[in-house]
Amino acid sequence: MTWNLEELRREFPILQQQVHGKRLVFLDSAASAQKPRAVIEALTTVYTTAYANVHRGLYSLAEAATAHYEEAREKIAHFIGASDPGELIYVRNATEALNLVAYAWGRKHITAGDRIVITEMEHHSNLVPWMMLAQERGAELAYLPVTAAGELELTALPPLLADGRTRVVAFTLMSNVLGTIPPAQELTAMAHAAGALVVADGAQAVPHLPVNVQTLGVDFLAFSGHKLGGPGIGALWGRRRLLEAMPPFLFGGDMILSVKKHSATWNELPYKFEAGTPAIAEAVGFGVAVDFLSALGMEAVQQHEQMLVAYALERLPEVPGLHILGPTHPHRGGAVSFWLEGIHPHDIASVLDSEGICIRAGLHCAEPLHARFGLPASARASFFIYNGTDDVDALVAGLQGVVKLLRR
Amino acid sequence: MSDLYREQLLEHYHEPQNYGVLPEADVDVQLDNPTCGDTIHLTARLDPEGRIAKVMFEGHGCVISMAAASMLTEDVVGKTPQEVAALELHDVEEMMGGLRLSMGRVKCALLAVNALKKGLRESGRL
Ligand SMILES: Cc1ncc(COP(=O)(O)O)c(C=O)c1O
Numbered sequence: 001m002t003w004n005l006e007e008l009r010r011e012f013p014i015l016q017q018q019v020h021g022k023r024l025v026f027l028d029s030a031a032s033a034q035k036p037r038a039v040i041e042a043l044t045t046v047y048t049t050a051y052a053n054v055h056r057g058l059y060s061l062a063e064a065a066t067a068h069y070e071e072a073r074e075k076i077a078h079f080i081g082a083s084d085p086g087e088l089i090y091v092r093n094a095t096e097a098l099n100l101v102a103y104a105w106g107r108k109h110i111t112a113g114d115r116i117v118i119t120e121m122e123h124h125s126n127l128v129p130w131m132m133l134a135q136e137r138g139a140e141l142a143y144l145p146v147t148a149a150g151e152l153e154l155t156a157l158p159p160l161l162a163d164g165r166t167r168v169v170a171f172t173l174m175s176n177v178l179g180t181i182p183p184a185q186e187l188t189a190m191a192h193a194a195g196a197l198v199v200a201d202g203a204q205a206v207p208h209l210p211v212n213v214q215t216l217g218v219d220f221l222a223f224s225g226h227k228l229g230g231p232g233i234g235a236l237w238g239r240r241r242l243l244e245a246m247p248p249f250l251f252g253g254d255m256i257l258s259v260k261k262h263s264a265t266w267n268e269l270p271y272k273f274e275a276g277t278p279a280i281a282e283a284v285g286f287g288v289a290v291d292f293l294s295a296l297g298m299e300a301v302q303q304h305e306q307m308l309v310a311y312a313l314e315r316l317p318e319v320p321g322l323h324i325l326g327p328t329h330p331h332r333g334g335a336v337s338f339w340l341e342g343i344h345p346h347d348i349a350s351v352l353d354s355e356g357i358c359i360r361a362g363l364h365c366a367e368p369l370h371a372r373f374g375l376p377a378s379a380r381a382s383f384f385i386y387n388g389t390d391d392v393d394a395l396v397a398g399l400q401g402v403v404k405l406l407r408r
Numbered sequence: 409m410s411d412l413y414r415e416q417l418l419e420h421y422h423e424p425q426n427y428g429v430l431p432e433a434d435v436d437v438q439l440d441n442p443t444c445g446d447t448i449h450l451t452a453r454l455d456p457e458g459r460i461a462k463v464m465f466e467g468h469g470c471v472i473s474m475a476a477a478s479m480l481t482e483d484v485v486g487k488t489p490q491e492v493a494a495l496e497l498h499d500v501e502e503m504m505g506g507l508r509l510s511m512g513r514v515k516c517a518l519l520a521v522n523a524l525k526k527g528l529r530e531s532g533r534l
Contacts, residue, residue, distance in 0.1 A: 344444070344446075344469060344470035344471065345444075345470075346444055346470040346472070346512075346513070346516065347413075347470045347471045347472075350412055350413075350472075350510075350513065351412075351413060354411065354412070361444075362443060362444055363443065363444075375445075376444065376445020376446075377444050377445050405413055405418070406413070406418070406421075406471065408422050
């Protein structure tokens, strides 16, 4: 055990409650993670001691708020291995970060005949923005296929890069359905060698394993604070050179340097991309969540979740008619999707809910991936730092109950 | 184990009433719920006064959607198209034995009744 689980759980007030008279077994952190007390208290502290709009006030309260807001940015940038906090832009969530790139970078650089490469395992938020861009520009959208084992078909990439038409390769660093961790460094090297940029969707990877933009070599990284224990906020990291050459995404206050009646100039990075009053307290809370994970150590976080995945992969097949999606080796992320013969995933989730167990059921915002596996939907259990083998045991017992109740 | 999955509901799910396709139907409609992959094919015949005489369904989906469809095929017999059009979530919950559905399951329960409404509209009965 990497840390004392009972002690850690006590840091998460929401986990202390009971649901339908049962211990809350929260297995849906891939959708959004629960918040440690430190993050919750940070929000209260901002609002009770240091709240004012940032970058505007000349009074000390505004200066304090701005300092906290910028300090968090530095911590978050450092967390993903970025040395320049000006490259880290606060956004609402990973979805907004990916849209920002598809609009601001994509609409400047993608023209008719260009190719955009994504993968079959993308979340809709790293898929539909590219689809729309391709349609608008008359570009081609190509998919790297997913194998039956849930890995990327890497041999399909070189042919897509060979003609020099591919401008961008966008892929997830961890599938939110399969748990697959694609070989990001390898993909990035191949894309770069062909002159294409790399957009990494870190929504699932950043909360669960060490992510370093320098070692990965990617050009953009999108991720969400709320999935790593922070409030409802997200971030985009991008290379300064690229961000500087991009037009703003949203226009208005704060992102501006000077406005005349018929012209305007843009503020420096990162403010150029932060139009309007940002989520100030949320940014501070994001920084605290990052501190919380850093104190545990991301290697330890990954190790803990791999232990849980290994245990789940061992125990889940005890449930008759259960099929696991994605890799069956433990070198994968803590999102474990599965289906049960003859039982709809919605029913699995509803029955488990009556046992206090929270799982996700449906398409998990990855419809093309489910189509790839010929499934109308699936069920997903996902792990985070506060989960333990007792949660897996509860899940397996719950699923046995589902089968007993619903299968004839 | 679960309040939602009471015996009456499970019986309708495991042994659905009026399962199949009605020949020479006045209403023949297909409706899907793409977010969860539930699909229903519903056929119905009306009597000379224009009331629902018989409804049959086939499809696949979760317990809630299939049990609701089965129950609906019994419940709507004798109703006018206008009466069907007026059916709301509350009525479906009553029909299902006074269930209280969570927000996420409402769509499942309404699939069959929405299909019937759609079919009645498309066949010019509404
Ligand atoms: C892989 C992946 N990408 C993107 C997203 C979108 O994140 P958000 O909903 O925070 O924008 C998610 C989560 O929903 C995800 O799992």
